[in-house]
Structures are given as structure tokens and as C-alpha cells.
Ligand SMILES: [Fe+2]
């Protein structure tokens with residue numbers, strides 16, 4: 001089997017892991033980590049991969065890593081990046097002889113939630129930028145909306161009405177543009193919880209040869 005996004009999406013176990021992750025994190029009142037987040041992260045990782053000049057197979061690997069990166073959450077939120085990585089290997093080892101692809105994908109998935117990762121592969125960098133840039137109102141679950149003031153993650157996500165990630169191949173700048181409704185929460189709250197994520201995005205962008213720029217409500221902040 002070739003490691004392509006469309007092949008991986010047809011796997012019934014991947015489908016089930018993502019569905020169970022959604023159920024589990026819903027029960028824990030977390031923001032969306034289900035199909036919506038999987039698809040956005042996958043699409044974005046492929047866009048980043050294409051614009052950074054990855055090979056065709058690496059573009060597919062980036063899409064796959066984006067789609068599967070959070071599917072280990074149904075086992076445990078804690079260390080979920082390792083669970084997802086090992087699950088991916090268990091499901092697809094024996095189905096493919098593309099060991100290089102398999103290795104790049106499981107390494108990227110394992111790297112996506114570490115604060116101190118030293119990046120050594122392209123797919124990891126694309127996944128980090130794609131995943132960490134998905135801060136959005138749509139990730140807040142219906143039942144959390146009534147008590148939004150109680151949870152800073154819900155509040156910050158709910159305050160973000162738009163996010164766009166742009167890679168400029170000429171100027172070599174990655175720009176994350178965020179539109180934040182500061183009537184929901186002050187911009188400082190964003191930094192309170194997302195500063196480490198933004199630093200991780202910068203590290204990933206630099207690995208790919210880009211500068212990272214963060215723009216919130218038209219102000220350039222990083
Ligand atoms: Fe994650």
C-alpha cells in the first residue's frame with residue numbers, strides 16, 4: 001500500500017480512533033480534536049508542504065500526519081502524541097513497505113506536542129505550523145459556550161473569529177493572521193496560553209527556511 005492521504009482515510013481503525021477521540025475529549029470538555037480539526041490540520045500541512053517545496057510523497061506524508069496527529073487522545077490526553085504515533089505504526093506496519101514514509105510520519109506525530117523538540121524532518125515542521133495555528137471559535141463545543149468565562153482555553157478559542165496562515169515563497173515569511181474579539185477576552189489571555197505554541201511555530205518556520213510573523217487584529221506582535 002502507498003502511504004497516501006486517501007488510502008489512510010479509508011482505514012476503519014483510523015476512522016474509529018478519531019471518532020473515539022472526539023467522544024473522549026467532548027466528555028472532558030476540551031475543544032474540538034475530532035474530524036474538523038483533523039481535516040483543517042491535514043489541509044494546512046499539505047499547503048505548507050507544497051509551498052515549502054516538499055516532494056510529492058512528502059506532501060502526502062504531511063497530509064497524513066495532519067489527519068492522524070491527535071487520534072491517540074482517546075487512550076489518554078497525557079502523552080497523546082506518543083499514543084497516536086505508536087497506533088499509526090501498529091495499524092500500517094505490515095500494510096506498506098514505505099518504511100521511510102512510515103518513520104517520517106510517526107516522528108512528526110510524536111513531535112507535534114513537545115516543547116523542546118529538535119526538529120530533524122520536514123513533515124514535523126509542517127505539522128506543527130498546521131496544528132498550532134488552528135485556534136478558532138468553531139473549536140469550542142456547544143455545551144462549553146454557556147460557561148465560557150470559566151475556561152481560558154475556551155475563551156481564547158471562542159474569541160478568535162478568523163485565522164489565516166500564509167506562506168510567502170518570495171519573502172520567505174510565514175504569517176499567522178488572527179482576528180480576535182477582545183470583548184470575549186483580552187489579547188493578553190491569548191499569550192498566556194499560546195506563547196509557547198507561537199514559539200514552537202517560529203521554530204518550525206525557521207526549520208523550513210521561513211521567518212514567522214504573528215499578526216493579531218492587524219498589529220504585528222512577533
Ligand atoms: Fe495534539
Ligand SMILES: [Fe+2]
Pocket residue numbers: 037041069070131
Ligand atoms: Fe491538534
